[in-house]
Amino acid sequence: MISIPKKGTPERNRLIATHKECIESMKGVPGCTIMKCETPGDTTVVSGGFQDDPLLNKVLIRMRTAMPGNFGGKLVVICTKVDKEWRIGRLAGVRGVPPTFVNDKVYDNEQDPQHDIFLMRLDELDEEDGFPEHFNEGWKRRDDHWTVT
Amino acid sequence: MCAMRITGYADKFGVNPGKTIKFHVNCDGPKKYNCQIVKMIHGDTNPRGPGLIEENIDANCNGEYNGRPQTIYSGSYGYVEDNSHLQVESFTMQCWIWPTTPKTHPKYWRHGAQGLMTKWSNGKGYGLFINEEGCLELRINGTSITTGAPIRDHAWNFVAATFDAVTGEAKLYHEPQIQYALDPDIPPVTKIISDKIEHTAGVPFAVAAYAGGADSSPQAQASRPAGMVMAGHYNGKIDSPRLCRSALSREEIETMKLGAQPGLTERRHCGPTGPLSEAMVGTWDFSDGINTRRGTDHGPYLYHLDIINCPTRAMTGHNFSGHNFDWKHAEKEYGAIHFHDDDIDDARWDVDFEWNVPEGTSSKFYAAKLTTDEGDEDYVTFWVVPEVGKEQSKIAFMVPTISYMAYANEHLANNAGGAELLVYRVPIMQDQNMFLSEHREYGGSIYDTHTDGSGLCLSSRLRPILSIRPKYDHFLMQAPWQYPADLHLIYWLEEMGYEYDCIMDEDTNYDGLARLENYNVIITGSHPEHNSGPQLDALHNYTQQGGRLMYMGADAWYWIHSYHPAYEDLGRGVITEMRRCESGIRTWRADPGEYYHQGTGELGGMWRYRGRYLHSVAGTGMSSEGFDISSYYSRTYESNDPRISWAFDGIDYDEKIGNFGLVGGGAAGTELDIVDTMLGSPPHTLVGATSAGRHTEAYLLVMEDYGFSQQGIDGTQHPRVRSDIAFHETPNGGGCFAFSSIAFCGSLPWNNGKNNISTLVGNVLNRFMQDGPLPDAPKDAYIHRGRADYDPAMNKARK
Numbered sequence: 001m002i003s004i005p006k007k008g009t010p011e012r013n014r015l016i017a018t019h020k021e022c023i024e025s026m027k028g029v030p031g032c033t034i035m036k037c038e039t040p041g042d043t044t045v046v047s048g049g050f051q052d053d054p055l056l057n058k059v060l061i062r063m064r065t066a067m068p069g070n071f072g073g074k075l076v077v078i079c080t081k082v083d084k085e086w087r088i089g090r091l092a093g094v095r096g097v098p099p100t101f102v103n104d105k106v107y108d109n110e111q112d113p114q115h116d117i118f119l120m121r122l123d124e125l126d127e128e129d130g131f132p133e134h135f136n137e138g139w140k141r142r143d144d145h146w147t148v149t
Numbered sequence: 150m151c152a153m154r155i156t157g158y159a160d161k162f163g164v165n166p167g168k169t170i171k172f173h174v175n176c177d178g179p180k181k182y183n184c185q186i187v188k189m190i191h192g193d194t195n196p197r198g199p200g201l202i203e204e205n206i207d208a209n210c211n212g213e214y215n216g217r218p219q220t221i222y223s224g225s226y227g228y229v230e231d232n233s234h235l236q237v238e239s240f241t242m243q244c245w246i247w248p249t250t251p252k253t254h255p256k257y258w259r260h261g262a263q264g265l266m267t268k269w270s271n272g273k274g275y276g277l278f279i280n281e282e283g284c285l286e287l288r289i290n291g292t293s294i295t296t297g298a299p300i301r302d303h304a305w306n307f308v309a310a311t312f313d314a315v316t317g318e319a320k321l322y323h324e325p326q327i328q329y330a331l332d333p334d335i336p337p338v339t340k341i342i343s344d345k346i347e348h349t350a351g352v353p354f355a356v357a358a359y360a361g362g363a364d365s366s367p368q369a370q371a372s373r374p375a376g377m378v379m380a381g382h383y384n385g386k387i388d389s390p391r392l393c394r395s396a397l398s399r400e401e402i403e404t405m406k407l408g409a410q411p412g413l414t415e416r417r418h419c420g421p422t423g424p425l426s427e428a429m430v431g432t433w434d435f436s437d438g439i440n441t442r443r444g445t446d447h448g449p450y451l452y453h454l455d456i457i458n459c460p461t462r463a464m465t466g467h468n469f470s471g472h473n474f475d476w477k478h479a480e481k482e483y484g485a486i487h488f489h490d491d492d493i494d495d496a497r498w499d500v501d502f503e504w505n506v507p508e509g510t511s512s513k514f515y516a517a518k519l520t521t522d523e524g525d526e527d528y529v530t531f532w533v534v535p536e537v538g539k540e541q542s543k544i545a546f547m548v549p550t551i552s553y554m555a556y557a558n559e560h561l562a563n564n565a566g567g568a569e570l571l572v573y574r575v576p577i578m579q580d581q582n583m584f585l586s587e588h589r590e591y592g593g594s595i596y597d598t599h600t601d602g603s604g605l606c607l608s609s610r611l612r613p614i615l616s617i618r619p620k621y622d623h624f625l626m627q628a629p630w631q632y633p634a635d636l637h638l639i640y641w642l643e644e645m646g647y648e649y650d651c652i653m654d655e656d657t658n659y660d661g662l663a664r665l666e667n668y669n670v671i672i673t674g675s676h677p678e679h680n681s682g683p684q685l686d687a688l689h690n691y692t693q694q695g696g697r698l699m700y701m702g703a704d705a706w707y708w709i710h711s712y713h714p715a716y717e718d719l720g721r722g723v724i725t726e727m728r729r730c731e732s733g734i735r736t737w738r739a740d741p742g743e744y745y746h747q748g749t750g751e752l753g754g755m756w757r758y759r760g761r762y763l764h765s766v767a768g769t770g771m772s773s774e775g776f777d778i779s780s781y782y783s784r785t786y787e788s789n790d791p792r793i794s795w796a797f798d799g800i801d802y803d804e805k806i807g808n809f810g811l812v813g814g815g816a817a818g819t820e821l822d823i824v825d826t827m828l829g830s831p832p833h834t835l836v837g838a839t840s841a842g843r844h845t846e847a848y849l850l851v852m853e854d855y856g857f858s859q860q861g862i863d864g865t866q867h868p869r870v871r872s873d874i875a876f877h878e879t880p881n882g883g884g885c886f887a888f889s890s891i892a893f894c895g896s897l898p899w900n901n902g903k904n905n906i907s908t909l910v911g912n913v914l915n916r917f918m919q920d921g922p923l924p925d926a927p928k929d930a931y932i933h934r935g936r937a938d939y940d941p942a943m944n945k946a947r948k
Contacts, residue, residue, distance in 0.1 A: 026778075028197065029778060029813070029814040030195055030197070030622075030626065030627055030628040030810075030811050030812060030813060030814060030895070031626050031627050031628060031776070031777060031778045031779065031812070031813035031814055031818075032574045032627060032777065032778070033573055033574065033777030033778045033845055033847060034573070034574070035777075035778075035845065041814075042808075042809075042814065043778045043779060043780065043808070043813065043814035043815050044780075044781065044805065044808040044815070046778065046845070050573075050846070051845065051846055051865065057846075060573075061570070063569075064569035064570045064573075065566070065569075065570060066566060067566040068563070068564060068565075068566050070566075074566065074569075075575065076562065076563075076575060076576055076577075076578055077575050077576065077577040077578065078577070078578045078579075078583065079577050079578065079579045079580075079622070082194050082579070082580075082620050082622075083194045083195065083196060086577070089578070091563060092256070092586075094254050094256045094257055094258075095257065095258060095564065095589060095600040096256075096257060096258020096259070096586075096587060096589045096600065097256050097257075097258070097586070097587065098563075098583055098586040098587040099563065099578065099583065099586060110577055110627060113575070114574055114575055117575050
């Protein structure tokens, strides 16, 4: 499985910068992808981002695969006032238990939390995963940090 | 955290003018709430669109009401009212179980012991349970016996318990069907209990739960039996429960597995043997009455169980042989019911108010807007629908209520880790999602798995459905989906001044062609994915007889649905059923042998695998899906064909069509349909515009279109990842126009309806809504066409 680039490395800095640039360009789009709108908020022409950076693509996929209860609860965006306010929360991973907020930070747009979650996950994820040395019994029971439906 | 303190539902989706619609409201906290009937026009609060638009309607139910809490008592079980035969002194209980959550997380919403067969409450009575540690447990009053052996989940286990009131001997058996090499033996456990069984009057005999206790609160009247709140809901299958009034030997228990035997000249008792027939109190056969709300007792007293909250039936039993997947032809192998603690068939709430809809009320989208002075709010959505023969317009919008029910109260963002892989970003949850995440009793959608992880295949409309609401963005697109997305189209119809009626999926299902034939044109919703057979029959009959169909979305006519016949006494289309079978986009997959509907007995899954390709209904069918952002269309050379060119009047050939919108930022997005004459598109179908080549890697080909897990299926590579705007004529002056993208309608409100998507749809609607047949195609269009062999000249030219 792809490694998460170490803190301070040029690779990690590149991923962060690209992600931020894409997210900034997506403000105003009713939707979001980690690509850059040529005209901010307009998806007529989009390019770059995960489609042009294989490392960014694979790191994002590793982040997205986690099960709801992994890493202390999968991070999620929660809209607290429709079209006005958003916060970051963690899923409980237990049915019937609601998500909880991770902090008090309130966002005024729905795209910025995407970038902050990207930064949090870069810190939270194990650098390496998915090799024989990471084997545990959960691999036999769909508890291998790889999501299933 | 967030909480919706006011929720509600109506007793029907569609109400005729002159009839009454009843509303059921839970107002948990505020002393008062206000009701205002509103006509719904636009439900998307995106600041780049027209915003929320609703109109107050004078109604005799408008006004202030006293708030009161109402509770949903979810979780399926069967029960028999208390009676003297069930108040046994000695007993044998036995059944097969296939538990799915024998042991739950301490924070699980219904953590605790689960009842298998019980007539027990508050330390009195008898019952067979799975205890909190996941082991089999017998309870006699306050005394319990357990094997101490954790029960294997997702596996068949035979369990039994006996009690002899004379000797006081209680015995417990737990016998797994499969014995793996290193499984320890589980010997029977015996204990002497000097107590006599204490019976509490009114405590029912229950299967898959136990009586939590009598509750005199008004809301407990919604439980069944009314006023008795059930607890210990079991997750998993139960097969062949039997209750006897004596302590049988192990050999007799084995014989009792045979259950009741039908009486004949040579066999004049109900049991497998004469003596066992005398011991028998009840022997339930769940393969009998699979399409009912009854657990049939073949024993002497006919103590049929009332089955509450619609568990999943037509489930393979402990003896499934794999030779026959249709329960109608192998009934004895379908003796299992799968119970779930979050099953819900009917909230059974009291009525708070009702609206006598005046004659002459316009057929439109409506809602009872419920508000409190403290800022609480909910919209109970419904439609006014003209009776057949009293149509008000030439245009009908066919509200995709089966699809709304399929998506009802979905939990994917919260529960499905894969949600993020699907949408290529982090999902955004709203108040409705937060509320549902801790109120599992509101039930889930057919996209969800139950709280025990098994597929959810039944959805009721008699409960608050928080996804059929304005101001609700779905995590799939960070934008409206289904109901609020269809309001994009409604806004456009209103803004452009069209007169239109609203008809429901259920009306087309029950009334057939009669519901459609008095309209010149039927307009679909943005995503009518889920359909019953009678509905598709009606649509085909309609277009074949000259009717016009405007298919405004994509991924339609995909899944087989049927309404459960056992709920028709409560109204039309109360519960819809679907099975996710061998292929298609599946958030869960049915187990082998569980493909047939319990309600109608028909084969479930995709219509495609019943020989009814989706492309045959309106000309296009689903090819791909992606949920990050949307794109736009360009005209093809076929758009210049006079058979279709009229639709593009006012749109330049090189114009970008729909590079704007409120769903993904473009008209071509989310789920996409294409023309395929090999999959049911008529060979004369014209493609006027396509979005080919413009989608991101997040768009992937549908899995039913390829056989290997393979590369090259995304929007930057695969030619089938596109949306085709297509037209074909049907006989007798009819026609189908397919816009083929779920995001499409999201472009209609852009710039208050002044845009080229609006021009295109307007051209089509203006032509389709006219009286009489459509103009005939040019004579040279009448040519022989193959399905695969569509363009021999060009094929020959290829090298």
